[in-house]
Amino acid sequence: MRVLVTGGAGFIGCHLCDRLVAEGHEVVCVDSFKTGRRENVAHLLFHPEFKFVEQDITEPWFVDGPIDGVLHFASPASPEDYLQLPIHTLKVGAFGTYHALELAKAKQAVFVLASTSEVYGDPEVNPQPEGYWGHVNPVGPRSVYDEAKRYAEAMTSAYHRTHGVRIRIPRIFNTYGPHMRVNDGRALPNLMTQAILGEPLTIYGDGSHTRSFCYVSDLVEGVYRLLLAPNPEPLIVNLGNPDEVTVQQLAAEILELTGSRSEITFRPLPEDDPKVRRPDIRRAKEILGWQPVVPRDEGLRKTLPYFKEALAQLHVADRERKRLQLQAMG
């Protein structure tokens, strides 16, 4: 297959590129580096089956040659990112998705939209099945992401109904692993960074709210199965790890793993922050034969070395930046 990955230099996108190349597929990776990073795909740049296109997908764009699958994974995805890029995030969800769908339609490619558990908002049912319509504030600060993704789902569905495009919509729950941005503002990287640096761990709220963390290789396996699934009808499938944990418990596990003696401090929950979050994955099991296989202790252990290395590099870069500043000041 020749597969196009938008957001291919992002956290999940780069793992998808790796997996696709490893499986012998050709990959066209599209990224604007607004939140994706060059180092995530640097090791692929000279691979003969890998092509990189630097492109902001909110502008019109096109790609030559046949494309069998479009994995549309471009978007700011952490609250810190999308609150800093609110209008861009909205444009990626609508304009970017439109351009990606037009491409899939023209190439007769299967279209996989990276959706999110955020379409369920602050859910009133737990776990969340795919038939749940969600509980999202359309005018709150988080709506720039949540509503953009709901809109992207609506547009993707319309391309199936109107033009017969074969579509898959994985709703992705919290995912973690190497190549996350260590400072992307989400709970897990925040806590792990603070533990490694010996800083106090910050918990927003009282720590009783829950998340379900899926290790990235599990998530990639689910997306890959969706891409290859022969079903002609739309597939809307939760992908996540149903092993729900309170943020307080996660903090304790990270403290133990890192051997850190950091204290825990509490801050107010941000507006409209979901209190619980857990995927109902019965549909993924049934249709794709998929379920996560990496338990959290193993996933966290695999993630730790990456965070240590990334933080060390940040530290070196920061020191170098300060040295140059001092030099410039004479």
Place this chain on the structure above:
Amino acid sequence: MRVLVTGGAGFIGCHLCDRLVAEGHEVVCVDSFKTGRRENVAHLLFHPEFKFVEQDITEPWFVDGPIDGVLHFASPASPEDYLQLPIHTLKVGAFGTYHALELAKAKQAVFVLASTSEVYGDPEVNPQPEGYWGHVNPVGPRSVYDEAKRYAEAMTSAYHRTHGVRIRIPRIFNTYGPHMRVNDGRALPNLMTQAILGEPLTIYGDGSHTRSFCYVSDLVEGVYRLLLAPNPEPLIVNLGNPDEVTVQQLAAEILELTGSRSEITFRPLPEDDPKVRRPDIRRAKEILGWQPVVPRDEGLRKTLPYFKEALAQLHVADRERKRLQLQAMG
């Protein structure tokens, strides 16, 4: 004031143009005639304070000169229209709203987004207050309209937060009156058309589901007050008539008004059709001092002559079309 009205040749848009001109304002009316109609604004074309621009707002566009207010009312709005123009409807909500917001930002104009009770979806609370987050299926057939409007609300809110644009979001409940399209597929025009033509009246569902119908002059008064409101903060306000009625009761009232002896037939409810719909208008009362003043019997009586005239013209046009067809066939 110089006010731009997108969708100014549509049902509500043309009433807004009339009102603005009558109040002594300058009006720039923008419409693509995809669902708007030339005859709705024909009487204004030679008015010195009225300017018409034919433009599809999903494409980039701009307007010269100062603009003090943007009334963004362009969109297919009846289920029949948006199910026939699903992708265009999505594009109007995102691309069209983006272009209109960019214009409001550039002109430092107050921005009024015509939103809808459809952002509440098939509601779980009745009446619906503005703080209700809604119950919308993001991947159902109606999502092309509902999610487009929720997205438009999110983007409008983001322009306020990011660029300080002064915004007002009326959530408009069912509205009726002259200049509705007699064949737009909604309950009230459907029933009235069938009663006038002596055809059986069609009720979708068992007739027990409810709607709240606001006469168009009441709605226009509310929008006009929103446009002039001095408040710097965003105003998100339900505009509708809280006088809830079952569709069965509405059908009976229309039969009585028209003196028709048509029978009533029942058909299955379309997918995701809201079962109840009634605005909580306490906020509009408090902030704008607004409430509807035209009771339904008066509003229906005022609407009937327009429907009779419009149907007669359709009939003439249809006969003429058939005559030309016969002529062409020799």
